[in-house]
Amino acid sequence: MVDEALGSEAHIHPGAPGDRGGTSGVAVAPHGFAVRYAPADLAGHWHDVVLLDDGRVGVVLGRCAEADLAPRCRSAARSVLLATADPIQALDGVAELATSALCAVIDGEKIGLSSRGDSNAAVTAPGNEYLTLNPAGAEISVVDLTPGATVLLCTAPLGPAAPVLDDCGSVHPEQVADQVMNRFAVPGVAAVLYRHPPEPLSITLAAEPANLAVSRGRLRRWLESAGVGAEVCADVLLAVGEATANATEHAVVGAARNVAITVTAALNAGRLSLTVSDTGVWKPPPDLPGDRGHGIPLINALVDSADMATTPEGTKVEMIKELRP
């Protein structure tokens, strides 16, 4: 049942210096999660993001009347969640310790969620207003996660922070999390924000140099909406940019028709899949060291895997980039 737990020092040493009474949670969350807590006056607030089996991810957070109880509460919720992947059982496990708690399990395109007290969650789909999730009592509410949906889970009522979620799908989730924290009037809240992978991207443009900036701009915005960090974003833009520029430069040679280039991007389980395909005739890179032909070694260095296939119809470069926490 148990696959892998996202451990952190905080779990092992809840009383470590700087840890104000068990306020911390995961050290490293999987891709798509932005975790925030206001460090001041956070006594008693706790949260955790837990990798379950079958690619499911559990989120559990809450608060206790006394700060000393928070580490116990978090580890109790975590161990039940790891063992059962059941939000209700996880909340039952902390019922005597927590004044308020919320637990959710993200399973593919669905999120199942339960809460006790006033810990609160909301979800929004791109282009839509937010929807507050308030499962009553011991019920679980299950909501579909549409592509690019954003979920916010908080130890306190969302109040003025919830409208930040309205139509936030194109904003990087780390930025959304910052805006959420700015809206809370009282310090002392732990928040976990999750961005579901957006709809795959597909751009088809004529193989012209002027179009390189167009497809690069669109890919950049898509990567931001997918929550990809700045460094990985730059690597991906360069790898895809090199493949696109190669196609623009060489594919045209010998092609008897107008050449189009298609760039695609998709995010699945923390893995970015990227393709650049053209309808031209591939020309192998001249191997003049220090001059032309840097494109392919560069692509190999920037992504985790790259494959190139050439057919009479054109060339396709397939790249994989793992999004490591």
Next chain:
Amino acid sequence: MTDARFAVKAASGDQPPLVVVSGDIDLANVDKFQEAMTRACNGSAALTVDFTAVNYCDSAAVRALFSLAAGTALTMVVRPVGHIKTLLGISGLDRVVTVITRR
């Protein structure tokens, strides 16, 4: 369309001429980049190119820089991390030009 600015500063005293680049460089405007460097050089044996404000550049720019470095002592100013540093390392350009890092 790919946008970049090339601000050229003439040599003064013992300082070689300088090209400060900002924006993006790719196939669409690499010729302008090459022109700006050639213009700035104007017979000088050395040239400094400041890339700290470059948002994106790919191997098209690297080719232009290699070609200039063949006849000129080239110094590049780049940010300490990021894809331009990667680009210089993988292409081997950092073995042909002097690289200075600055935030």
